[in-house]
Amino acid sequence: MVPLSWYIVLGVILFVIGAAGVLIRRNVLVVLMSLELLLNSVNINFIAFAHFHDDFRGRIFAIFIIAITAAEVAIALGILVALVRNKATLKVDEITIMRG
Amino acid sequence: MEQGFFLIFAVGAVAAALGVVLARNPIHSAVALMACFINISAIFVMLQAPLLAVIQIFVYVGAILVLFLFVTMMLDIRDASLRRFLPGSNFAALGLVALLGIEMLVLVMMGQRFPKTVAGTTTGGEIRELGTTLFADYLLPFEVASVILLVALIGAIVLAQKEPR
Numbered sequence: 001m002v003p004l005s006w007y008i009v010l011g012v013i014l015f016v017i018g019a020a021g022v023l024i025r026r027n028v029l030v031v032l033m034s035l036e037l038l039l040n041s042v043n044i045n046f047i048a049f050a051h052f053h054d055d056f057r058g059r060i061f062a063i064f065i066i067a068i069t070a071a072e073v074a075i076a077l078g079i080l081v082a083l084v085r086n087k088a089t090l091k092v093d094e095i096t097i098m099r100g
Numbered sequence: 101m102e103q104g105f106f107l108i109f110a111v112g113a114v115a116a117a118l119g120v121v122l123a124r125n126p127i128h129s130a131v132a133l134m135a136c137f138i139n140i141s142a143i144f145v146m147l148q149a150p151l152l153a154v155i156q157i158f159v160y161v162g163a164i165l166v167l168f169l170f171v172t173m174m175l176d177i178r179d180a181s182l183r184r185f186l187p188g189s190n191f192a193a194l195g196l197v198a199l200l201g202i203e204m205l206v207l208v209m210m211g212q213r214f215p216k217t218v219a220g221t222t223t224g225g226e227i228r229e230l231g232t233t234l235f236a237d238y239l240l241p242f243e244v245a246s247v248i249l250l251v252a253l254i255g256a257i258v259l260a261q262k263e264p265r
């Protein structure tokens with residue numbers, strides 16, 4: 001029997017790795033992939049708690065997270081395609097069109 | 101036995117996640133991400149959520165990663181990728197992330213309220229109960245999610261169109 005804390009620790013490790021990827025990688029595509037990693041680590045937590053507390057709401061939330069992630073990726077990649085059409089770069093530190 | 105399987109899949113997922121962040125080529129990152137998702141879906145099976153494992157593989161591996169690979173290959177930007185990471189010192193960001201991780205780990209380790217065993221017995225009828233809960237108690241969020249997906253679909257099409265000049 002695997003205790004709940006193991007699953008949470010796995011979620012924490014994946015979350016930290018994904019957050020590091022979002023913060024320090026230079027390629028926009030890899031930043032988006034790290035974002036997926038973050039969402040997935042949260043999903044692990046939701047489903048682990050749902051299993052251990054015998055409650056379906058965690059699984060429902062995981063389904064919603066997956067749906068929202070699909071929408072997010074579609075929009076993000078659309079923005080990326082439009083961006084690259086205007087300025088041919090994928091480096092995060094060179095995308096300064098909006099003076100951010 | 102179960103713990104051994106968990107450790108195998110967890111180590112696989114963490115190694116693949118490290119591969120995502122550390123790989124030089126975005127394509128390699130995408131493939132590592134696929135390995136990570138498959139390991140995580142195996143963990144979902146261990147949590148007795150086989151439906152979510154299947155959804156995970158369908159949506160993430162089947163749709164999202166294929167989209168990533170398409171866009172990566174379509175954009176075809178040959179940056180020399182000499183620098184994988186942002187220029188300048190990233191110690192502040194890494195320190196912050198490490199602090200966050202240590203904090204969360206300490207909270208989990210110190211926490212006494214996490215159950216060691218499963219509360220009830222969820223055997224069989226998982227999909228039926230899930231569907232009933234989803235369509236009875238969570239009907240409004242479900243509809244909102246479908247509207248969001250529709251908006252995202254239209255938005256992606258509009259964004260990817262050629263601008264009329």
